[in-house]
Amino acid sequence: GAVVSQHPSWVICKSGTSVKIECRSLDFQATTMFWYRQFPKQSLMLMATSNEGSKATYEQGVEKDKFLINHASLTLSTLTVTSAHPEDSSFYICSARDQSGGAVETQYFGPGTRLLVL
């Protein structure tokens, strides 16, 4: 299957700082990428949909000024958590949709980024 990478896998930061997480599709182009948040022992919650060359679409309740998303190329989307606070500590997962060759609408997931804000 298609491969999606995420970097970093682990980040610890001080409260008030900003953290950038990268999501890359390694062997396919993705016009659409997705950002999820997962709390311990819970399911994935969609935060936003990242569209290449246009503004991201945020889910209700997700602050767009706090979670900045940039999708500058067909293989890279970034999520920046601005002015992070301890309540932003979570596991962030990205996914990319592979539509090449008429593929079924399947999302392939990155390995996730664990964020801890002190």
Add this chain to the structure above:
Amino acid sequence: AQTVTQSQPEMSVQEAETVTLSCTYDTSESDYYLFWYKQPPSRQMILVIRQEAYKQQNATENRFSVNFQKAAKSFSLKISDSQLGDAAMYFCAYSPYNNNDMRFGAGTRLTVKP
């Protein structure tokens, strides 16, 4: 809004036995996709199997198969000859056709006993 329900928070199976994980969903769409993802302790989401709603034939991937009942909006996963490596969280997911939205169920934690 589409919702996905997994009514079994935890399931257990003996190694080499068969287990079925339940999933129901709610939608007004006629075309959509359904997925089962596996999340092991590494937390990497791994696609197990997928089903296109317009296909009546149940999808099969080696030891994994689904029972797709469109009228009942049910999409269960059967794991045959369970292996220790099958132990993980399993998430059922729904995605409308030509839409970005993917919704996940709450997950079922599967334990495989040796």
